[in-house]
Amino acid sequence: MTVSLQLYSMRDVADQIALLGQLPAMGISRVEGYGGVYGDADAYRAAMDANGVTMPSGHMGLNDIEADFDATLHIARTMGMQRVFAPYLEEKDRPDTAAGYIDFAKRLNTIGLRYAEQGISFGWHNHDFEFVALPDGSIPMDILLDHAPDIKWEADLAWIVRGTCDPLDYIARYGSRITAIHVKDIAPTDTNVDEDGWADLGTGTLDWAAYLRACRAQSPDMIYALEHDKPRDAVAFARRSATAFNALWEKTND
Secondary structure (H helix, E strand, O other): OOOEEEHHHHOOOOOHHHHHHHOHHHOOOEEEEOHHHOOOHHHHHHHHHHHOOEEEEEEOOHHHHHHOHHHHHHHHHHHOOOEEEEOOOOHHHOOOOHHHHHHHHHHHHHHHHHHHHOOOEEEEEOOOHHHOOOOOOOOHHHHHHHHOOOOEEEEEHHHHHHOOOOHHHHHHHHHHHEEEEEEOEEOOOOOOHHHOOEEOOOOOOOOHHHHHHHHHHHOOOOEEEEOOOOOOOHHHHHHHHHHHHHHHHHHOOO
16 A cells, blocks of 8 residues: 655645655655646656656645636646545635535536546545534535535545544445545644644544544545644654554554
8 A cells, every 4th residue: 555645734845846755765655736736737747757756636726627627637637646636615605505515516516527527536625614514404525425426535534523523434424435535633632732733643533543444444446645734844744644554554454
């Protein structure tokens, strides 16, 4: 298993090209892209190739996709992505009713079909707001998956926990839709305040051995992308988390 790294976690590293040369020694040879590395896609792809790094998945802003689909498709193809995920919905744009989320799901499904025509899968990446019940008691994430049957899901399990839901329940119910996982940890209460309460993998409170077992039982082809939303030391986070992931992978290899 080759773990991936969400490059948004590394956004404060001054030299993004030089960073690619450091990753293989950490046991990381796959990355997940985000807007900060798409400015010169050809140059970035050349640097990946020179360092033996691939980008099987990447984030694309929903507004960017809808404003210029062909531009996002060009980036995805240049980088070698097979899976594209829309990562976020600004608070001002979030529906506040089930009907609103059904309409949003239809928007996502339309995009999913367009990417599928080009041989690329498209899905949604969650935060916590998708798990906050609406006035009628429905859960936005359920609505999105149920009403956008042609999209996939990149499940950020730590955000599910912060949304006060159970990742194992969602893996069991929607595992066939999950094609990527964000792997990160939550620090003990009142610690790592300067990191917004996140932690390097293996130093936090989440039962990642149980999560990996559940994911592996669902599919042998998920992408596992290490992430930390606000690391104190990005390079140290990547190194420690890759080591912890590989140990967990061996532990759950049964």
